[in-house]
Amino acid sequence: MKIYLSIAFCLLCLGLLAQSHKSAEIKPFNGRPTLFVNGNPQTPTFYALTHAYGGRWSWEEVPARNLNNFCQIGFRLFQVDLWFEDIWYKNSDTLDIRKAQRQIRGVLDQCPEAGVVLRIHVNAPFWWNKAHPEECTQYADTPVDTTLLAGPPHHNEEHDIHAALRASLASTRWRQESGQKLVELCQKLSKTPEGNALIGMHVAGGIYGEWHYWGFIEHDPDTGSAMTNYFRNWLKTKYKTVSALQKNWQSTNATFDNATVPNVAERLKTQDGFFKDPIQDQRTIDYFTAQQQVVADDAIYFCRLAKENWPRPLVTGIFYGYLHMTFNRQTVGGHLFIQQVLDSPYIDYLSAPQTYWPDSRKAGGSGNSRGIIESTLLHNKLWFDEIDNGYLYKNDFENIRYTSRYDTTYASIMKRCALLPLMRGIGFWFYDFGPQKGFGWWDDPKYLAVMKAEKELFEKRLTVPYHSEADVLYVWSQDVFYYLKSAPLPITVNVLDHSIEQAMRSGAVGDHVYDFDLNRVNLAQYKAVVFMNVYKLTDRQRTFILNNVAKDGRTIVWNYLTGYTNGERLDLAFVKSLTGMNLERIDGKQTPNVTFLKPAYDYKFSGPVEPLVAVNDKAAEPLAELQTGKQVITARKKSKDFTSIFCGLPLNGTEGFREIFRQAGCHIYNERNDFTYANSGLLLLHTKDGGTRTLRLKSGKSVTIPLERGSTLLLDAQTGEVVLK
Numbered sequence: 001m002k003i004y005l006s007i008a009f010c011l012l013c014l015g016l017l018a019q020s021h022k023s024a025e026i027k028p029f030n031g032r033p034t035l036f037v038n039g040n041p042q043t044p045t046f047y048a049l050t051h052a053y054g055g056r057w058s059w060e061e062v063p064a065r066n067l068n069n070f071c072q073i074g075f076r077l078f079q080v081d082l083w084f085e086d087i088w089y090k091n092s093d094t095l096d097i098r099k100a101q102r103q104i105r106g107v108l109d110q111c112p113e114a115g116v117v118l119r120i121h122v123n124a125p126f127w128w129n130k131a132h133p134e135e136c137t138q139y140a141d142t143p144v145d146t147t148l149l150a151g152p153p154h155h156n157e158e159h160d161i162h163a164a165l166r167a168s169l170a171s172t173r174w175r176q177e178s179g180q181k182l183v184e185l186c187q188k189l190s191k192t193p194e195g196n197a198l199i200g201m202h203v204a205g206g207i208y209g210e211w212h213y214w215g216f217i218e219h220d221p222d223t224g225s226a227m228t229n230y231f232r233n234w235l236k237t238k239y240k241t242v243s244a245l246q247k248n249w250q251s252t253n254a255t256f257d258n259a260t261v262p263n264v265a266e267r268l269k270t271q272d273g274f275f276k277d278p279i280q281d282q283r284t285i286d287y288f289t290a291q292q293q294v295v296a297d298d299a300i301y302f303c304r305l306a307k308e309n310w311p312r313p314l315v316t317g318i319f320y321g322y323l324h325m326t327f328n329r330q331t332v333g334g335h336l337f338i339q340q341v342l343d344s345p346y347i348d349y350l351s352a353p354q355t356y357w358p359d360s361r362k363a364g365g366s367g368n369s370r371g372i373i374e375s376t377l378l379h380n381k382l383w384f385d386e387i388d389n390g391y392l393y394k395n396d397f398e399n400i401r402y403t404s405r406y407d408t409t410y411a412s413i414m415k416r417c418a419l420l421p422l423m424r425g426i427g428f429w430f431y432d433f434g435p436q437k438g439f440g441w442w443d444d445p446k447y448l449a450v451m452k453a454e455k456e457l458f459e460k461r462l463t464v465p466y467h468s469e470a471d472v473l474y475v476w477s478q479d480v481f482y483y484l485k486s487a488p489l490p491i492t493v494n495v496l497d498h499s500i501e502q503a504m505r506s507g508a509v510g511d512h513v514y515d516f517d518l519n520r521v522n523l524a525q526y527k528a529v530v531f532m533n534v535y536k537l538t539d540r541q542r543t544f545i546l547n548n549v550a551k552d553g554r555t556i557v558w559n560y561l562t563g564y565t566n567g568e569r570l571d572l573a574f575v576k577s578l579t580g581m582n583l584e585r586i587d588g589k590q591t592p593n594v595t596f597l598k599p600a601y602d603y604k605f606s607g608p609v610e611p612l613v614a615v616n617d618k619a620a621e622p623l624a625e626l627q628t629g630k631q632v633i634t635a636r637k638k639s640k641d642f643t644s645i646f647c648g649l650p651l652n653g654t655e656g657f658r659e660i661f662r663q664a665g666c667h668i669y670n671e672r673n674d675f676t677y678a679n680s681g682l683l684l685l686h687t688k689d690g691g692t693r694t695l696r697l698k699s700g701k702s703v704t705i706p707l708e709r710g711s712t713l714l715l716d717a718q719t720g721e722v723v724l725k
Contacts, residue, residue, distance in 0.1 A: 170222060336481060
């Protein structure tokens, strides 16, 4: 009798096991890419544990409590970290996946209905790097420092940004062996009860798992043998013949067998101010292109393996697509192969922490994503913001008694951080570093109550069709960085972080796309198009812009030298053909100070800007001039089809952006330099200071609202009624 009961029990367990299998996919739903779990659309809100020691294991007391906190307020999506370092041991032929199981089981113990994304770090274990130094990254500026240690008692990410011993991202051996281990993990984990709860893998590699090249902020990778061999093979694929290589490199000595990675001086050399000349600097441009490609190929490769070796539909995603706050080192460690990644069928979502730019991240700021969101959506990919800003309020460790850490200013920031991505049609995860200090960053009933209300609101809005309400289109480029000096420049941080934050507080609402997506965009809705950093345009792109964008009475802002290179040469004639203005080069050796004429204000740059171009066109209306010399630096010129605004220096100043957008016919919701955003029938207002605000709605209605210091409100965009406060 007992044996029959045992058999029946086993069959019941197997039945329950089969029923509990989870699967996930991202597909279009109501006009936006949407996460589906077991066929049901989800509000894309996750809670994630930190990677840091002391807070990363789900089964330990403080992480477990915070997992349960979020389960209690309705969260069913969770993310946890795991390194190959944790499960791939020296002198072992197979993985020990028990920690992977425990990590997922710890989530399920607190939230049995959870769907779990495993952030799997595919970097080689540290013992592997020591065993295979010939496969590791070398640096053009400094030797590898083998004294820099990571792993217990240090974090696994310790010294990623320094010249540490790390497997080259161009190492064929690393890719093959780590790939085999990822396949093994998928095949083993998928057969376990814990594997049934897995809905996705976030594939992490490079610095902090974010697919930045090792040491890139201060150092210059990768001169090692693995990258050198990759670069030579890459050149063979591109040029086919030695004669073609020599012609493009302007060298009679170059061959596929002796080609080397550029040194520091070659990387920093420019021919025209900030710009590299495609004719004279092709070797350096080629190297950076090859380095960028191998990183993107790595990420795609591991995502493909995960998808192909999981028995059920599985969502795969990566950190990629960073543009803002990338330290002026995009060619060395950025994400320039974004178009290829967006086109990959093996990657379902991209992600990044919200920008760390202080004016954006703190109270009153936009909380902008680091990626270009509307382009991501145009490619039917979902984007996730990582919200990791708990350090903005009381964060000290109290080892004796509980300390309340609720802060009203920080609470307002957190509302903005969560509401903005959900309004934009994307998702987020709260990434909680707090447990490593003995408490959760958001372990407070007031924070949790607001998060619950936000989630419940947007669950109801899953059926509301996505609809952009932007009048302004900001256009961005990643390719341009191949042609710029790979070092801090007065124009880069200014445009990518400082001035875009000012523009986003103008009261006008904007969408953001890459230059390669202009043909995917419904241009009819935009009254102003701002080419923010698009100094490189192919001949075909330039023609498309003149024929399709510069029309219908639209205002086009050419922010600095739009289209200055076509990838083959540098030529001011390209810029003139777009702007329709007569432009002339002027001396750029002095740090420029600019006076905007109406409204009147001044701004300056951190150093000289070269090349520097002024407007010399009597038919153009001056908008701004240099304080020294009084040359016209920004001007507006109207033609039959469009209004052209050329900025010889990047436009700065919220007031200037607002006036240009107003003259273009864009709707201005708010005149007070607060962050104001509208999408799909909702209006978000985030302020640092209190006082009365008057919002002008597109319906023609004006709404006056008294605000406390540090407020975040969500309103109905048509009526002005408060939806969430």
